[in-house]
Amino acid sequence: MDERYAIILAAGKGTRMKSKLYKVLHPVCGKPMVEHIMSRVEEINPNKVVTIVGHGAQEVKAQLDTRSEYALQAEQLGTGHAVIQAADFLKGKKGTTLVISGDTPLLTSETLDQLFEYHQGKNASATILTAHADDPSGYGRILCDRVGIVDRIVEQKDASIEEAQVKEINTGTYCFDNELLFEALDNITTDNVQGEYYLTDIIEILKEQGHIVAAYQTSDFEESIGVNDRIALAQANDIMRRRINRKHMQNGVTFIDPNTSYIDDGVKIGAETIIEPGVSLKGETIIGEDCVITQNSQITDSRIEDGVTVKSSTIEESIVYAKADVGPYAHLRPKTEVKQQAHIGNFVEIKNATIGEKTKVGHLTYVGDATLGKEINVGCGTVFVNYDGKNKHHTTVGDHSFIGSAVNLIGPVNIAQNTCLAAGSTITDDVYEDDMAIARARQVNKEGYAKRLPFLQ
Template sequence: MAKRFAVVLAAGQGTRMKSKLYKVLHQVSGKAMVEHVIDQVEIAGVDKVVTIVGHGAEVVKETVGERSEFVLQEEQLGTGHAVLQAKEILAHESGTTLVICGDTPLLTGETLNQLVKHHENEQAKATILSAHASNPFGYGRVIRSAENLVEKIVEQKDASAEEAAVNEINTGTYVFDNQALFQALEEVGNDNSQGEYYLPDVIEILKNKGEIVTAYQMERMEEALGVNDRVALAEASVLMQKRINELHMRNGVTLIDPRNTYIEADVKIGTDTIIEPGVTIKGKTVIGEECFIGSNSEIRDSKIGNRVRITSSNIEEASMADDSNIGPYSHLRPKTQIGEAVHIGNFVEVKNATLGKDTKVGHLTYVGDADLGENINIGCGVVFVNYDGKNKHRSKIGDNSFIGCNVNVIAPVDVAKNAYLAAGSTITKDVPEGAMGIARVRQENKAGYWEKLPPAKK
């Protein structure tokens, strides 16, 4: 099989986006558009990717990483000029080259693979990815010959009435015989109103040489959406979200209202998990089987085990083991590890802490920079005081311990297993195994105090 290459056009700033962020770096479902493109190019079995960068080159390189080689287009002189910048890397190669724009995040690897297969089966020198448009106004029309080959591409302004009635449009994605592409690019001129070198001119050059030029019509035109402004970005996000949600549902996940459920592209969810409306799941989150994610929960870059119940809570860069639960209205902050069957109740915040199996934190509590063992009960209003104004300190609570309501644990403190901390205490010293730590002023009642108070104002 011939080698496959891809040239990703990602040099444009995208002035219509009206943004300091370069166009291809705008995100759709949690990933930069150019990342989506390269994901699908890789699925199509490409051997080498070359990304043409210009505006924001360093940021684009950092985003894409080692998945591509890069060539700088110092001046933006058109799409043909952009592809020509890859000459030193690709021109000597034999094979098939896909040219795709970095602002087309909805194109799928399946479509790209079918496009390349069609090109190779037809032994064409160039193949246009086309689509059927119910309203083709504004698009270049693909005009076919009697043999069903591409005769030409006609832009809207140049189309005759008969040509304008054609519904097959050019999507701007192409496949070429690699060497034919770079030879033809040398012949592309810039005698046009913009003074630019246009890639579609390669089609005419190859046709004039008697080469075979074909078109492959994709099934879903929505895949061809190019994002040039914020309106198109929003449209792409809606379409991508629908695709992602449908994939999860077909894989055995229940989405009560998929139109109001936001799941980013890299999220993985196990079967028989139920997700209510208003849930947001971001980043590289992995959720196990038979979980329940309640309305208005947000989870980012976290690992959730099986049979976990999350009710209206926020979880970021944390993990919850099997059969644990949280909420409502609680928050797991980064570097938090929740063990098996742990209960986190309402209005609890946990940060950079580990909680062992069967430990329970009922409500209105802050656990920060602490290591809690198994089967610990933490009462209402407990605070792990971990910050002295300059540095953070850790505390440790042993297995089977009991922490009463409104206890302040002033880190660093080591509480051994089977210990008790009396309600209302401020604990500043280590507590040995089996002991009770109590640190509060002994109660004293002042008789007759009411009579000493001044009369209330009316």
Template sequence: MATKNTIILAAGKGTRMKSKLYKVLHRLCGKTMVDHVLTEVEKANIDNVVTIVGHGAEAVEENLGDRTKYAVQEEQLGTGHAVLQAEDLLGNLEGTTMVVSGDTPLFTAHTFDNLFAYHQNKKAAVTILTSQTDNPTGYGRIVRNDLGIVERIVEQKDATPEEQAITEINTGVYAFDNKSLFAALHEISNDNAQGEYYLTDVIEILKKQGKTIAAFKMDNFYESMGVNDRVALSKATKIMQQRINESHMKDGISFVDPDSTYIDVDVKIGADTVIEPGVQLKGQTVIGEGCYLGAHSEIVDSTLHDNVKVTSSMIENSEMMTGSDIGPNSHLRPDSLIGEGVHLGNFVEVKKSTIGAGTKVGHLTYVGNAKLGKNINVGCGVVFVNYDGAKKHETVVGDDSFIGSNSNLIAPLNVADHSFIAAGSTINKDVEKYDMAIARERQTNKPGYYKKLPYQKD
């Protein structure tokens, strides 16, 4: 039975990145480079995926998990040697094996599907994925004969001046007849400028055997961009951001300035949402329909239901229900649940708390480790005092209560339904239903005191 297989090359350290982090683990738009590659490979309905690891093997395996099998390249002896490490896992299979690099995060499943289809249609031993560019520096060149048939691939460092002028480049992606690939890998040598075993040498071996060599030229050169340094990473990130934003716009989302809006690849957004400049949506964030995300808001791994308004605020690992709003300049810290129609005004911080439907927290307030019921009014400057220096404690406030401005609620504390906290109070005892709690010094006026002051004016 013919199989579709893929080998992902992810063994290189990537010294040009000048980083302690292994190259394929650098991130763009919410995922590592190698994760982007694997995700698109998975969409192409591949039967077997093998990732070649070397430097940082444990970190790569932790990142990708059991979505792929692994083979280890102990010594970095070139791409041909790397592919050969998958022989024990794939060598006896009938079918087609695609080889792709883990540092090419812009390839799409659509391109992979087209490559497999073209390869099978041509009944080729190998099909090279190529592209055209005005600046081929750094890429292997596709050398064709007068009839346009591929003769060989020559690497940049081994190319003559005439070959370096060729603008059709090797993207580093191939579809091979699987058994022909592994047979030919045993015949390549390292007689070249780098002393490495090049996968590209397999092409010439298969050609000498009289087998069909095909080349499929894809339309979008930018998909083939390899990332070898921070400059290339920034360029690839920009391209992917544009791709992501355009996809959302086609789905009915409005961007005031898409060039300054940053959305990770797994974010989901409902139709008729409006996104202003500087917004960042990260991780597994889900945005409902008809939302408004104001300028410079940052939302991470959070869920916003329909018709939520966020004004210049930050939301982390939290959830806002339908019709709620926040900001400007407020912060939802992790594990916060904001109910329907809740209003959180400016300079409000909420942490690990639940706020019931219709409750209003206007401004300059901290809500930590609390459960607030429905239709509560929380005045300005209220602090839910949740930390005693050693442990965090919880405050519970019932429905339809009123918390006056500048109050301190010292946990652990229970404030019952329909209760009233007078402004300026420090509350450390439970409050019963319908009660008013007031805890402040009685006001004392001193007649004529002003005239005793040394700086007094008549």
């Protein structure tokens, strides 16, 4: 098989985005657009990838790291000028080069593979990936002769009224014979409305030299969408979200309303899991089999094992083990572990803590910087007081302990197994096995005093 190379165009600032974030770094379903492109390119196994960077160069490099070589386009003088910057890496090499824009996140590796195969099958010097657009406004038009051979590409701003009616559009993705590509780049000019070096001018140059120029039309116009503004960004997110949800449903996941379920690219969901409306699953989240994730839950970079129910709760960078349940309206903050069959109830917040097997933290409780053993009952309104204004302190509670309602545990403190903390206590000292700790002021009744209080008059 021919050597394969790829050039990713990622130098533009994207002024129409009206954003501080560089265009190709805007996320689509949880990943920057350029990350989607790099992933698709990697799936076709190129021998070398060169990314053309300009605006936001350091941020793009940080995103892609060592997966690519980089060439700087200091001035944005057009797509042809951008590709020229890759000459130091690719000029003179035999093989086929894919040129792809970093703002086309909906392209699939299957389409790119088919483009390569079509290009090689036609023995072409260049092959344009095209699509049929009912409304071709804004796209370059593919002009063919009477027998369907590509004649040239006309940019929107240079198109005549008749040319603007053509429905076959240029997606901005190409395969080139690498040697011919860089030879032709030496001959392009800025003789156009924009005064830029158009990559599309290479098509005419190659044809004048007698080379074959082919066009491969994708059957899915949506793949061709380039993201140049926030409207297109929202459209790309919608299309990719539908793709992602469809794939999960094909793999045995139930979506009550897929139109209102927001699943990032890369999230894994096991079969027989139910996703209710308004759920967001983000980042590197993994959901096991037979789970129920109820409406408006948000889970980020977390692992949820088999048989877990999450009710309208927020979970971040945490692990919930098999057959536990969380919520409603709980918040698991980073570094939380909820062990098997544990129960985390409504309005409970947990951070940097382990909740043991079959332990119950029912409601209105904060657990921070703590390790709780198994089969503990934590009463309503309990607070693990972990912060003294400067440092965090850890609390440990042993197995089979009972914590009454409205207990404050002032860390650092160790509570042994089989202990009881009386309701309303403020615990500052260690409690030993089989002990009950009571730490509250003795009640005093002031006879007749209520009559003296003005608000009771």
